[in-house]
Each structure stands twice: as structure tokens, then as C-alpha cells.
Amino acid sequence: QVQLVESGGGLVQPGGSLRLSCAASGIFFRLYTMGWYRQAPGKQRDLVAVITSGGSTNYAESVKGRFTISRDNAKNTVYLQMNSLKPEDTAVYYCSADRSGNFYWGQGTQVTVSS
Numbered sequence: 001q002v003q004l005v006e007s008g009g010g011l012v013q014p015g016g017s018l019r020l021s022c023a024a025s026g027i028f029f030r031l032y033t034m035g036w037y038r039q040a041p042g043k044q045r046d047l048v049a050v051i052t053s054g055g056s057t058n059y060a061e062s063v064k065g066r067f068t069i070s071r072d073n074a075k076n077t078v079y080l081q082m083n084s085l086k087p088e089d090t091a092v093y094y095c096s097a098d099r100s101g102n103f104y105w106g107q108g109t110q111v112t113v114s115s
Contacts, residue, residue, distance in 0.1 A: 002026035002104045004095045009109030012085055016113070020080040022095030022106055032099045034071055034078040038091035038111075045094065049080060053099075063089075085113045 008020040020036065035050040049059045049069035057069055068081040078095060090113050095106035 002097070004097060004104055004106035006093065006095050006106045006109040009093060009111045011112045011114065013115050014085060014087060014113055016085050017081070017083045018085065018111060020082070020093055020095075020109060020111075022078045024076045024078070024095075024097060027097055027099075027104070029076040029097075030073040032097045034069075035096040035098065036069060036078075036080045037094045037096060038089075039094070039108075040091040043091075048093070051078065082111070085111075087113045089113050 003025045004022055006020060006022045008018060010018065012018050031053050033050055033052045036048040037045050038048050039045040047060055048063055049067055051057045051069045051071050059067060066084045071078045089111060091111060092108040093111050094108045097104045
């Protein structure tokens with residue numbers, strides 16, 4: 001059974017930082033492309049960042065220079081370090097795992113940026 005469990009969300013002031021974690025089980029983690037998506041109320045779910053099995057990364061333009069995705073294959077965990085947070089970053093953040101047509105989602109974690 002595949003499980004992706006996110007943690008680290010919460011309420012933060014503008015300009016602050018958060019670090020999201022996603023612990024994976026039930027997959028051969030090191031072979032998967034891992035990603036973070038987000039969905040704000042009334043909007044579609046959008047890609048935030050991805051990291052391939054080889055460690056290559058890609059980011060949405062809106063988060064470049066502020067967010068960093070990383071992975072620890074020994075811990076089967078992917079991270080999203082979010083700095084200089086803005087109110088428009090408020091959303092539910094979802095972890096994803098993707099390989100050869102097999103795609104899995106986590107349950108999501110809420111991030112709220114507000115003063």
C-alpha cells in the first residue's frame with residue numbers, strides 16, 4: 001500500500017519560512033520523481049516543484065529563488081523549504097510520486113501566510 005504523508009504546514013507571517021516534509025512508503029522511493037503541488041480555494045492544483053530520481057529539479061516561476069525541493073533517499077522523504085513566504089502562497093500543499101505512469105498523491109497539508 002502506497003502512502004505519502006505530508007507534515008510541516010501551518011500559519012506563518014509574510015516573509016516567514018516553513019519546511020514541508022513528505023514521508024513515502026510502499027514505493028521504491030529512489031526511483032520515483034517526487035513533487036509538490038498546491039491548490040488554493042477555487043483554483044486548480046498547480047505544480048510547485050519536482051525533483052527527479054537523479055536529483056534534477058524544476059520550479060514554478062512564482063517560487064523560483066524562494067522555495068527549494070530536496071530529497072533524502074535513505075529516509076524515503078522529500079522536502080520543500082519555503083522562504084520569503086507571501087500571502088499568495090496560501091494553499092493546500094500536496095506531495096506526489098511519479099514513475100512510469102504510476103502516480104500517487106498525499107493527503108495534503110495546509111499552508112496559510114497571513115499577518
